[in-house]
Amino acid sequence: MRLTRAGEYGIRCVRHLAIHGQGKLVSRKEIASRTEVPPHFLAKIAQQLARAGIIEILQGANGGYRLLNDPAKITLLAVIEAIIGEISLNDCVGRPESCRDSALCTVHRVWNKANQQLRATLQEADFATLAREDACCLTSFP
Amino acid sequence: MRLTRAGEYGIRCVRHLAIHGQGKLVSRKEIASRTEVPPHFLAKIAQQLARAGIIEILQGANGGYRLLNDPAKITLLAVIEAIIGEISLNDCVGRPESCRDSALCTVHRVWNKANQQLRATLQEADFATLAREDACCLTSFP
DNA sequence: TCTATATAAGACTAAAAACATCTTATATGT
DNA sequence: ACATATAAGATGTTTTTAGTCTTATATAGA
Secondary structure, eight states: OOOOHHHHHHHHHHHHHHHHOTTOOBOHHHHHHHHTOOHHHHHHHHHHHHHTTSEEEEOSTTOEEEESSOGGGOBHHHHHHHHHOSOOSSHHHHOGGGSSOTTTOHHHHHHHHHHHHHHHHHHHOBHHHHHHSOOSTTOSOO | OOOOHHHHHHHHHHHHHHHHOTTOOBOHHHHHHHHTOOHHHHHHHHHHHHHTTSEEEEOSTTOEEEESSOGGGOBHHHHHHHHHOSOOSSHHHHOGGGSSOTTTOHHHHHHHHHHHHHHHHHHHOBHHHHHHSOOSTTOOOO
């Protein structure tokens, strides 16, 4: 697992939308400038979020992005995995076939446990909470 | 954080040494072939493990590597961090200065918790245990 | 209907990191 | 002295990440 820049940007984007509330349309331009994400890069990230059913993209004049669901229902895990794919701390966890016998592998078992914990922690965090307080990472409201 | 190939190889190396027991000298050649790690790459990894005080390197004819401590005292965390540096799931965690106000950042707080959990889980795993049972990843004994 | 504005989609490029190898030097046992 | 083993760092290759650019498409409003 590795939180890439794209993943970080995806979080910023959803958090910014969450601050405005579900269904509120915000232009890509505004999101990009407020969260300091390169606009074209944000476009790609938004497409992934849209495919994952997290946001809706409206084209045309006065277009933009908006959250499809209640921020309280959107987890940090869902956003991250929409961007970087399912989290796996090492290959052993994500692709059992890369192990000779992953069911018995003591090392594997540790990774597996760590991976489950990590995903659980990220799943507990929802964007209603994440948007509520002031936060670093350039995503706070005016 | 990302478990690189080098990290994975470091684990294989220490596990192989742990199977032989503390203080037992094993040649780089044997470790490399048994764990399927490129010999020259293993040399670099071994140097990092040596700098971290995990193994001792003996030069010259009949040289090789050996564990300095009881495998039960060597944690998965120590080995991984000897190779890839201190684990941090995102920049926010590892470099608080990259946040405007990391103490208040709700996103940061989630990462921080996840990071602590991950390190704790990896610290609980020791190489006496990891070496005990059959395992995948090419590190089992003859 | 035409135009301005906005995003879509994917090709393309640059930079960084990962992965590995190669070469020269140094240490040790016989 | 010689054979064998690792040290150390330069070098090269591949993959991934990060970001940009271009052409196409959709929409609001004059």
